[in-house]
Amino acid sequence: MSYAAIADRLRQGRLVLLDGGIGTEILRRNVSWADHQLADRPELVRAIHEDYIRAGADVISTNSFQLCRRAFRNHFRDEAHQRLIGAPDLDQRADRLLEAAVALAAEARARTAGNRPVAIAAAVTTLEWCFRPDLAPPPEQAAQEYAEIFAVVRRAGADLVLLETVNSIREAAIAAEQARRAGLPVWVSFVCDEDGRLFTGETLGEAARVLQPLGVDALLLNCAPPPDITRGLEELAPSAQVPFGAYPHIGRFDPPEWMFTDEYPPERLREIASGWYRKGARILGGCCGTTPAHIAALRTLG
Amino acid sequence: MGYATIAARLQQGAPVLLDGPMGSELVRRGIRWRKHGLLTDQPAVEQLHRDYLAAGVHILRTNTFQLNPRIYRNVFRNARHMQHIGAPGLEDLAQRLARTAVMLARRARAEAGLEDRVAIAGVLGPLEHCYRPDLSPPPTIARAEHAEMARVLAEAGVDFLLLESMNTLGEALAAVESARVTGLPVWVSFVPGPEGELLSGEPLGEAARAVTEAGASAVLVNCAPPELLTDCLRRLVRAVQVPVGAFALIGRFSPPSWKFEFHPQFIEAEAWPPVRYAEQAAVWRAIGASIVGGCCGTSPAHIAAIARRLHMEAQPA
Numbered sequence: 376m377s378y379a380a381i382a383d384r385l386r387q388g389r390l391v392l393l394d395g396g397i398g399t400e401i402l403r404r405n406v407s408w409a410d411h412q413l414a415d416r417p418e419l420v421r422a423i424h425e426d427y428i429r430a431g432a433d434v435i436s437t438n439s440f441q442l443c444r445r446a447f448r449n450h451f452r453d454e455a456h457q458r459l460i461g462a463p464d465l466d467q468r469a470d471r472l473l474e475a476a477v478a479l480a481a482e483a484r485a486r487t488a489g490n491r492p493v494a495i496a497a498a499v500t501t502l503e504w505c506f507r508p509d510l511a512p513p514p515e516q517a518a519q520e521y522a523e524i525f526a527v528v529r530r531a532g533a534d535l536v537l538l539e540t541v542n543s544i545r546e547a548a549i550a551a552e553q554a555r556r557a558g559l560p561v562w563v564s565f566v567c568d569e570d571g572r573l574f575t576g577e578t579l580g581e582a583a584r585v586l587q588p589l590g591v592d593a594l595l596l597n598c599a600p601p602p603d604i605t606r607g608l609e610e611l612a613p614s615a616q617v618p619f620g621a622y623p624h625i626g627r628f629d630p631p632e633w634m635f636t637d638e639y640p641p642e643r644l645r646e647i648a649s650g651w652y653r654k655g656a657r658i659l660g661g662c663c664g665t666t667p668a669h670i671a672a673l674r675t676l677g
Numbered sequence: 678m679g680y681a682t683i684a685a686r687l688q689q690g691a692p693v694l695l696d697g698p699m700g701s702e703l704v705r706r707g708i709r710w711r712k713h714g715l716l717t718d719q720p721a722v723e724q725l726h727r728d729y730l731a732a733g734v735h736i737l738r739t740n741t742f743q744l745n746p747r748i749y750r751n752v753f754r755n756a757r758h759m760q761h762i763g764a765p766g767l768e769d770l771a772q773r774l775a776r777t778a779v780m781l782a783r784r785a786r787a788e789a790g791l792e793d794r795v796a797i798a799g800v801l802g803p804l805e806h807c808y809r810p811d812l813s814p815p816p817t818i819a820r821a822e823h824a825e826m827a828r829v830l831a832e833a834g835v836d837f838l839l840l841e842s843m844n845t846l847g848e849a850l851a852a853v854e855s856a857r858v859t860g861l862p863v864w865v866s867f868v869p870g871p872e873g874e875l876l877s878g879e880p881l882g883e884a885a886r887a888v889t890e891a892g893a894s895a896v897l898v899n900c901a902p903p904e905l906l907t908d909c910l911r912r913l914v915r916a917v918q919v920p921v922g923a924f925a926l927i928g929r930f931s932p933p934s935w936k937f938e939f940h941p942q943f944i945e946a947e948a949w950p951p952v953r954y955a956e957q958a959a960v961w962r963a964i965g966a967s968i969v970g971g972c973c974g975t976s977p978a979h980i981a982a983i984a985r986r987l988h989m990e991a992q993p994a
Contacts, residue, residue, distance in 0.1 A: 398935075407709040407710075407711075408935060409709075409710060409933035409934075409935060409940060409942070410933045410934050410935070411933075411934045411935060413934075440935070441935055441936055442934055442935075446932075446934060446935070446936040447932055447934070449806075449809075449936055450806065450808060450930065450932040450936075450939070451808050451809075451930075452808055452809065452810060452811075452844075452870060452876055455870070455871045456808065456870055456871060456876070458871075459870075459871045459901070459902065459905075460901065460902065460926060460929065460930050461929060461930050461931075462929040462930065462931035462944055462945070463929065465931075465932075468934065469934070472934055504751075504752060504936070506752065506753055506754045506758065507751075507754065508754075568754075568758070568761075569761065574754050599762070600761075600762060624762070627762060627763055627764040627765070628752070628753075628762050628763050628764065629763070629764035629767075630748075630749055630752045630763075630767075630937065631710075631711055631752075631935070631937045631940075632711050634764040
């Protein structure tokens with residue numbers, strides 16, 4: 376229901392504002408990111424969602440980056456080994472945390488949005504590491520795992536799926552199909568490199584041609600620095616027949632955390648994003664390292 | 678110099694007390710697990726070494742488990758991507774952190790005045806996730822990468838090298854070969870799977886013989902539940918002439934929801950209070966283990982309990 380208002384805005388060619396970083400914002404508030412903090416510090420996660428809603432976000436994304444059953448399984452040789460030394464709830468933990476992530480976003484909306492339509496996007500990343508297309512699971516396996524994730528977030532009340540930091544057309548198509556099958560609107564956001572290409576070397580034009588017939592509702596770029604996003608949008612824009620946009624990262628990945636830099640203060644990001652807006656981008660927001668102040672600055676674009 | 682004491686004890690058939698874990702105990706103490714705590718929490722790392730010294734250990738292990746350039750490289754598309762969006766200096770961060778880790782262990786030992794009694798083991802873990810033998814790199818690559826970290830640890834002043842949680846024979850042999858180049862003594866410890874063989878499924882006895890022939894001067898098992906290590910030790914004792922040992926994990930591995938390299942978060946360790954764990958160590962000793970200590974989930978209290986149970990309480994320096 377909440378997505379209808381977003382779809383309307385996009386149909387009218389108006390700006391739809393995404394939120395900014397969640398994981399990095401948790402870090403910036405001096406809390407560890409190791410467990411998403413959905414169970415230990417729910418009030419902190421909710422407060423960040425609320426700050427983004429106050430900053431003007433029309434779509435807030437759940438705190439669920441790379442959260443899936445596989446993420447826990449990957450730490451063991453196999454099931455027998457997991458039974459031997461693993462915590463007993465690991466196979467259910469991802470689902471439980473996904474539900475909690477959606478619930479916290481919904482709570483934040485109920486407390487802060489008032490009458491303004493705000494949609495909740497279930498943030499779903501690649502099943503394996505987002506920067507490593509070489510690790511992607513086989514298609515049938517991937518389809519099954521995505522189906523499970525989308526069933527959970529749909530039941531929990533997500534309004535749409537935001538597939539983010541996707542690194543290959545193949546995984547994007549598998550996930551998009553499953554999201555449509557689950558009855559959820561789906562936005563697909565790719566990570567791109569300095570040449571505006573996917574990490575597989577595929578072009579964004581090709582990505583648009585494959586994904587648009589599958590019924591994706593928007594195409595985006597994320598998790599790259601602003602200049603790479605500018606380059607990627609040049610590639611994407613000519614092929615985009617659906618609304619498109621971007622949410623860049625700011626700063627440097629300092630595994631397992633984030634290094635904040637002042638290279639792109641809110642006003643500078645706004646200036647760069649206004650160029651994207653002029654070229655037709657209608658969905659804008661921030662990825663790792665961006666803050667509510669960045670989102671508030673973007674709000675003034677449209 | 679530190680290693681001579683260890684060698685002498687083993688020669689005499691006296692038990693050698695290893696310390697307990699760094700990672701899981703630092704996490705239990707509330708330290709945020711980033712860069713092994715070696716950038717942000719050096720006092721906590723050093724304090725933990727001091728706590729193990731106070732418990733009476735003969736060996737301090739460096740806080741370098743699975744610390745190698747690969748753990749940072751793995752989370753980027755490639756080296757160029759790391760340079761493009763990564764924090765500066767990630768290329769050789771592991772080496773720099775390893776030097777810091779050795780410095781902290783050495784300083785804790787020096788301040789306790791235990792240079793003659795305690796040896797410092799430079800810890801090398803598997804290059805990929807310790808529980809994922811399927812990801813282990815091929816021997817040529819493994820040799821080069823282990824050689825680099827072995828050299829760094831040796832130059833920083835460790836007394837010997839301990840290859841911990843080795844999960845395939847191939848990588849263990851590659852690592853022994855590389856570690857031997859430093860001229861330091863080398864111990865190998867295997868992580869077993871539920872079957873009691875190597876986590877890779879390769880037979881433990883054969884692997885133990887192979888690394889011994891390659892020059893390992895002790896063979897251990899670690900990072901599996903205590904009872905399972907008891908079975909493994911029986912096999913080790915039959916397989917090799919060199920000293921054998923064990924250090925078990927207790928509790929349950931509870932990895933964080935965000936995937937990354939091995940993140941030492943364990944729960945439910947209460948099932949193995951120190952006295953119970955020390956009883957198990959006494960069983961290992963009776964079977965023929967010369968070297969005992971603790972892996973993930975154990976603490977200085979567990980190590981102190983072993984010292985009491987095996988009558989090797991810390992002597993005044």
